[in-house]
Structure formats: C-alpha cells, structure tokens
Amino acid sequence: MSPFPWILISILILVIVLAIVAIFFKKKYKRPTDYYAFFLIGVIWTIFGIFAFFTDKNFTFFILGIIFLIIGLANRDKWKKNRVTWKKLTKPERTLRVWIMTILGILVLVGLIAFFIFSA
Numbered sequence: 704m705s706p707f708p709w710i711l712i713s714i715l716i717l718v719i720v721l722a723i724v725a726i727f728f729k730k731k732y733k734r735p736t737d738y739y740a741f742f743l744i745g746v747i748w749t750i751f752g753i754f755a756f757f758t759d760k761n762f763t764f765f766i767l768g769i770i771f772l773i774i775g776l777a778n779r780d781k782w783k784k785n786r787v788t789w790k791k792l793t794k795p796e797r798t799l800r801v802w803i804m805t806i807l808g809i810l811v812l813v814g815l816i817a818f819f820i821f822s823a
Contacts, residue, residue: 728799735785742775742782744768 745768752765792800 734787735781736778737785737787738775738778739782739786740775741771741778745771745773745775 748768
C-alpha cells in the first residue's frame with residue numbers, strides 16, 4: 704500500500720486534534736479580535752500572492768490577502784483597543800504562546816528537512 708493515504712489520514716487527524724485544542728483554549732482565554740493582526744496577515748499574504756501568481760499563476764493568496772487587508776483596514780479604529788502585547792499577557796498565556804511557537808518552529812524545521820530529503 705502506498706504511503707500517500709496514510710499521510711493524508713495522519714494530517715487529517717492532526718488537524719482535528721489541533722482544532723479541538725484551539726476550541727478548548729479559545730473558551731479558556733477570551734480575547735477580542737485583533738484586527739491589526741488581520742492587517743499584517745493581509746500584507747504578508749498579498750506580497751506572497753504576487754510572487755505566487757508570477758511563478759505558477761496561482762492568485763489564491765493574493766485574493767485572501769486583499770480580503771484580510773480590507774477586514775483589517777475597515778476596523779482600523781479598533782487596532783489599539785484590541786491589540787494584545789506581550790506585556791498584557793498573563794503568565795500562563797505567555798507560557799502557552801512560547802510552547803506554541805516552539806512546537807510550530809519544530810514542525811517547520813521537520814517539514815523542511817523532509818522536503819529536502821524526499822526532493823532529492
């Protein structure tokens with residue numbers, strides 16, 4: 704049996720587990736929407752979408768980036784009110800964010816290693 708279906712199944716299980724964890728933490732730590740983050744995501748995805756369009760004629764990131772930009776700019780008056788800085792976080796929230804950043808960094812590193820190993 705090829706490994707492809709197992710990879711898809713394991714990714715699906717991982718996404719479901721992460722969604723459950725996200726729902727749990729969303730209920731535990733209530734925060735208002737950070738529209739400045741929407742704006743930053745929109746800027747990054749728009750720039751990435753421009754490069755993606757010229758390389759493989761895919762404009763999905765460009766469109767999503769524009770949508771995030773519009774949402775962020777439409778709520779510009781709420782940027783400072785809803786902005787969460789490191790100083791405003793409680794100790795458990797800081798610890799949680801450090802763990803999330805560490806795990807995501809490890810996953811990116813493992814993904815890059817796997818990419819370079821299997822692309823050869």
